[in-house]
Amino acid sequence: MTSSLSIFFATILTHNIALTYILGMCPTIGLSKNTKTAMGMGISVVFVITLTSLVNWPIYNLILVPTGSKVLSLLVFIVTIAATVQLLEMLLEKFAPALHSAFGIFLPLITVNCTVLAVSLFMVLRDYNLFHTLVFALGSSIGWLLAITLVAGIREKLDLIGDIPKGLDGAGIVMVILGILALGFMGFSGMVDL
Amino acid sequence: MSRTLFRLIYTKPYALAREGIWRSNPILTAAPLGVCSALAVTNRVSNGIAMGLAVTFVVMAASMITSAIRNFIPQRIRMVTYMIIISTFVIGVDLFFRGFFPDVSKALGPYVALIITNCIIMGRSEAFASRNRVSFSTLDALSHGLGYTFTLLVLSAFREVLAFGTLLNVRVVWAGWTNWVVMSMAPGGFFFLAIIVWVARSLQREVEVADPQMAGAIATATTIAAAAPGAV
Numbered sequence: 525m526t527s528s529l530s531i532f533f534a535t536i537l538t539h540n541i542a543l544t545y546i547l548g549m550c551p552t553i554g555l556s557k558n559t560k561t562a563m564g565m566g567i568s569v570v571f572v573i574t575l576t577s578l579v580n581w582p583i584y585n586l587i588l589v590p591t592g593s594k595v596l597s598l599l600v601f602i603v604t605i606a607a608t609v610q611l612l613e614m615l616l617e618k619f620a621p622a623l624h625s626a627f628g629i630f631l632p633l634i635t636v637n638c639t640v641l642a643v644s645l646f647m648v649l650r651d652y653n654l655f656h657t658l659v660f661a662l663g664s665s666i667g668w669l670l671a672i673t674l675v676a677g678i679r680e681k682l683d684l685i686g687d688i689p690k691g692l693d694g695a696g697i698v699m700v701i702l703g704i705l706a707l708g709f710m711g712f713s714g715m716v717d718l
Numbered sequence: 719m720s721r722t723l724f725r726l727i728y729t730k731p732y733a734l735a736r737e738g739i740w741r742s743n744p745i746l747t748a749a750p751l752g753v754c755s756a757l758a759v760t761n762r763v764s765n766g767i768a769m770g771l772a773v774t775f776v777v778m779a780a781s782m783i784t785s786a787i788r789n790f791i792p793q794r795i796r797m798v799t800y801m802i803i804i805s806t807f808v809i810g811v812d813l814f815f816r817g818f819f820p821d822v823s824k825a826l827g828p829y830v831a832l833i834i835t836n837c838i839i840m841g842r843s844e845a846f847a848s849r850n851r852v853s854f855s856t857l858d859a860l861s862h863g864l865g866y867t868f869t870l871l872v873l874s875a876f877r878e879v880l881a882f883g884t885l886l887n888v889r890v891v892w893a894g895w896t897n898w899v900v901m902s903m904a905p906g907g908f909f910f911l912a913i914i915v916w917v918a919r920s921l922q923r924e925v926e927v928a929d930p931q932m933a934g935a936i937a938t939a940t941t942i943a944a945a946a947p948g949a950v
Contacts, residue, residue, distance in 0.1 A: 546757040546904050550837050553750060595813070598831050599805045606798050635797070638754045638835045645828045690923065691916040695750045699915065703908030710905065 528659040530716050535663030537712040541639055542671035543705055548639035552672050553698045555630075562676035566669030568630045570662070573643050575612065576605045577661040580644045581654055601644045609635045639668055675701050731857050738861025744838045745869045745911075746918035751837035756870055757907035759829050763886050766874030767867070768822045772811050772830065774863030777839045780804045781847040781859035788848045800843040805834045838866060869914070876910055877901050 541547050548569075555565050580601055588597055613631045616624040634640060643664050647657045678701050682688065688697050744751045755773070760766040780803050784791075791799050812830045815823040823830065833839070842862055847855040878884060881902035883891040900906050 544904055546907060547754050547832070549753045549757070550751065553753070595809060598809050598812070598834060599802065602801050602805050602834055603798065606801060632797075636835050636837060636840055638832050641835050642828065642832060645831055649828060689916070691919040692912065695753075696912045696915045696919070699908045699912035703905045703912065706903075706905040706908060707900070710900075710903070 528656060531656060532659050532663040534716040535660060536667040536670065537709065538714075538716055540667040540671060540709055541642065541664045542668050543702065543709045545642070547642050548637055548668055548672075551630075551633060551637060552675060552702070553695050556672055556676040556679055556698060558680055559673060559676045562672045563669070564626065565630045565633075566665075566672050569634055569637065569639060569668055570665040572605075572609060572612065572631070572634045573640055573665040574658065574661045576608050576640055577643050577647055577657050578654075579608055580604055581647060581652075581657045584644075584648060597648060601641060605640050605644070606635050639664070671702075671705065674705055730854065734854060734857045735861040738858055738863075739865040739868065741922070742862075743865040743869060743918070744841070744862055745866060746915055746922075750915070751841055752866060753911065755829050755832060755836060756866075756873065757904070757911055759826055760870055760874035760877055760907060761881060761902040762825070762878050763871070763874045764822065765825050766870040768815070768819070769826060769829065770863070770867030770870040772815070773833055773836060773838065774860065774867055776804060776807045776811060776833055777842055777859045777863045778856055779807045780839055781842055781855045782852055784843045784847040785850060785852045785855035791848070796844075796848065797840075800840060801834065804839050804843070808833045838862060873907075873910055873914055876914075877906055881906065 535541065539545070542549070542552065551565055551569075556562050583600060583604060584597060588594055588600060609631050613624070616631075643661050646664075647660065652660060675698060679698070682697065682701075692700070745753060745756055752773070755769055759769045780800070783803050784800060808831060811833070812823075815826070815830055842855075842859050846858050850858070875885060878886075879890060880898045881900075883889055883895050883897055898906070901910070
């Protein structure tokens with residue numbers, strides 16, 4: 525029914541996980557001060573989401589479903605995500621220390637990021653096979669990376685101008701920027717069907 | 719009468735309650751936590767109330783259990799422990815909604831399961847329940863949950879009136895009203911949360927100038943919230 529290409533583009537443009545499903549907001553508010561940090565966080569999220577959904581799919585379809593314990597899927601997913609992130613951090617520290625110092629600090633934050641669990645949940649909800657899961661994970665995380673980098677870029681320029689009202693400092697102005705971005709992305713609707 | 723009131727106000731439970739509901743309100747203070755679900759499910763008041771009560775229940779139960787076993791959790795795996803406790807209760811809440819309130823469950827969709835990653839619950843477990851007695855932890859969790867529910871209520875009331883013209887499915891607008899349907903979708907949520915945060919912060923800042931203890935509370939909330947997600 526849905527081809528991988530349409531899933532990929534839909535998750536970036538029309539069903540963007542940050543601008544349509546409003547997930548992954550806490551890091552967006554906290555880490556979108558400059559574009560470098562935002563890109564770093566976004567790229568780590570791409571790695572983590574792709575890896576964890578590729579690990580969660582076989583666990584769900586090959587272990588949980590045949591044994592009839594679908595009710596435990598939430599618990600198993602979150603523990604798998606925590607374990608995978610921990611493992612990734614340890615491997616990075618050992619084998620790629622430059623990469624580790626570049627985005628290692630974001631990894632513990634990503635474990636509690638809504639986006640990671642949400643991708644696994646959507647994979648279960650929409651019953652994707654392994655290849656569709658990979659495409660969905662890649663697309664969603666690249667869409668999130670796009671959203672947070674756009675917000676960071678706009679915020680950098682706003683900081684140059686200054687003059688943000690005091691009550692809107694921090695979270696408020698990020699919400700306004702996200703709202704305008706979301707309105708803009710709504711213009712893509714109907715382009716691709718999920 | 720005023721002596722009892724005096725004695726009541728200067729007790730620890732009152733301080734905890736005041737802290738959680740207004741002064742360190744999880745969404746409205748300097749470091750907003752739990753905004754994902756706040757924005758996504760507040761298109762109708764019934765969904766907002768359901769989500770708020772669900773989060774309050776989970777944060778209370780998780781804080782209770784975490785506080786009860788706080789002396790036995792090894793330092794290295796405490797985050798995973800909190801997650802296991804929280805996800806057990808969230809599975810329970812999910813099944814409860816699916817069984818007894820199926821239309822609410824369908825409206826909330828996957829966001830019930832995403833209560834696990836709600837920063838408020840993890841933040842409370844890490845910052846308070848892992849260090850304090852069961853009674854205080856429960857009260858603290860209850861007050862933060864109620865603060866969250868209160869914010870959701872306000873947000874969803876505004877959004878539902880503007881987007882559908884109803885409040886809990888009771889029509890409250892005049893005959894010639896056109897619905898601002900965008901308010902029920904993502905952009906409306908973002909704009910409205912910005913307005914509510916602006917109003918709340920301005921109110922808090924006025925008090926901050928007059929009340930230095932309040933400024934301390936905001937500073938504490940910021941540091942706790944900053945420490946909570948970063949510590950594994």
